[in-house]
């Protein structure tokens with residue numbers, strides 16, 4: 198379990214973090230979202246020891262996270278750090294060696310990652326000759342090469358094409374399936390919705406919403422969507438506040454069982470469920486609250 202506890206950080210007069218806490222359990226993929234300047238990068242840098250907090254703690258499996266444990270983490274910093282004049286496969290293996298792997302182990306791990314990230318054909322290319330998206334795949338490979346116990350990734354999906362997003366998403370899910378806690382930041386909320394078990398929303402250095410994707414959605418659920426095959430117009434006969442969305446009825450403030458009974462009496466009910474908001478809608482609502 199990775200626990201980020203009550204972080205505070207100022208840069209001069211700027212208050213960057215004001216009591217930020219979040220946790221990632223083993224196998225949990227946590228999406229970290231927030232507007233530009235909200236404090237995501239600062240939080241992740243502090244978690245990785247790149248930056249010192251004014252106060253707060255990073256706890257891993259019950260103990261303060263130290264340098265030795267951090268070496269077993271995988272980190273993708275926002276300022277990407279690759280050696281442009283090194284060849285792709287060598288680069289990944291080199292980072293493996295920096296993490297204490299033997300040369301042979303590191304080369305094997307690099308080859309496997311290149312395969313998984315569809316980069317095998319680029320193994321011998323200099324990093325500087327790769328497209329930006331492929332450089333980013335290499336950056337992910339670098340953060341994964343030592344088979345990290347936990348992952349902290351700052352916007353790993355920015356600028357990737359949909360195919361690359363799928364490849365990277367699968368790579369992250371695989372790590373989580375092996376028990377790694379995974380935290381990544383992103384502005385792509387559809388992706389967060391697709392990949393994450395839970396979401397943490399930060400605004401102006403404070404956590405403004407957090408929880409499992411299902412719990413966040415369930416909390417915001419408001420309207421019932423009903424589709425009925427009937428020649429009648431049920432707007433007046435259904436209880437509560439009723440509006441139309443195409444052929445559907447949207448019902449609020451009503452007993453759902455009563456709605457179902459009236460709808461079923463009128464015709465064949467083909468859809469009956471509460472509309473769930475998207476993570477994008479929950480985010481917009483949270484940051485404008």
Ligand SMILES: Nc1ncnc2c1ncn2[C@@H]1O[C@H](COP(=O)(O)OP(=O)(O)OP(=O)(O)O)[C@@H](O)[C@H]1O
Nearest residue numbers: 208211212213231232233234235236237238239240
């Ligand atoms: N080294 C620094 N010196 C001064 N201010 C900083 C520094 N790093 C971050 N800040 C400030 O701290 C706040 C949080 O920035 P941070 O980079 O953590 O946000 P972010 O959520 O990662 O944003 P983005 O989505 O734009 O990457 C901002 O007001 C930013 O200007």
